[in-house]
Amino acid sequence: MRGGRFVLRLGTPGYPELLARTPDPPERLYGVGDPGALVPGLAIVGSRKATPYGLRCARMFAEWAARSGITVISGAAVGCDTEAHRTALATGGPSVAVLGCGPDIDYPRRSAQELATMRAEHAVVSEYPFGHQPTRWTFVRRNRIIAGLSHAVLVVEAGLPSGTFSTADAALDAGREVVAVPGSIFSPESRGANRLIRQGAAMATDPAELAALLGWEGSLPATTAVCTDPAVRALTADPMRPDDLARPLGVDIVSMARTLGSLEAQGLIARYPDGRYGVT
16 A cells, blocks of 8 residues: 555565566565555665765656656665655655665655655655664675665766665676666766776666667757856866865966855856865
């Protein structure tokens, strides 16, 4: 029943068939929401320490999936995971969260709004019973379920070390496609994704490439206008601090700071915790 609690047992009707065919399916799948929402979809995972680049990638691919009617599956973690859920829901598409605690627990708390919407309109599931509190090891275990419910796993951003590697490993064990979005060689948060590509993961730089790679047909997001501001173009290639950006553009630091303030106010760029700026 939509919005209610349910328990699906391995080997019984209603248990996700794709998950049942994985090497280590959970004996029970506890959930809140609509069990019919557990259809095979696309897992979108990424860094908890997400940069504007990673969040932008999560939004782009989640929007395409939602518009195409593809269920976005992730772990509701802070960063790229929640951004993928949020975008899919805002676009009107289906989304399912797999938690490392009971499916009725809001964890992390910052994802409470997205979890509430998925419980009401789609589904939140876990192999842990209702009321089970999260522990560190349960999140690694839940990653195999994210992969098992999905046709493919897309890593939009990952540093080193990264929990996304356990999701990628589980996907490979289950015979699923692993796809990674490449990032700047200068960004610590892209080293994991770049390593996955070096190790043999497929690469996708936009939804059209991903659709062709997976053999999925669907509507693609409309092409957006490219910002011609030289600062934005430079930051698209590589996040930088104001003084590092001012030098190649030939402007003084005061003027650069004013420009960045204006661009940030317009929502075109965002400031990283380490003082660098990147496009949003």
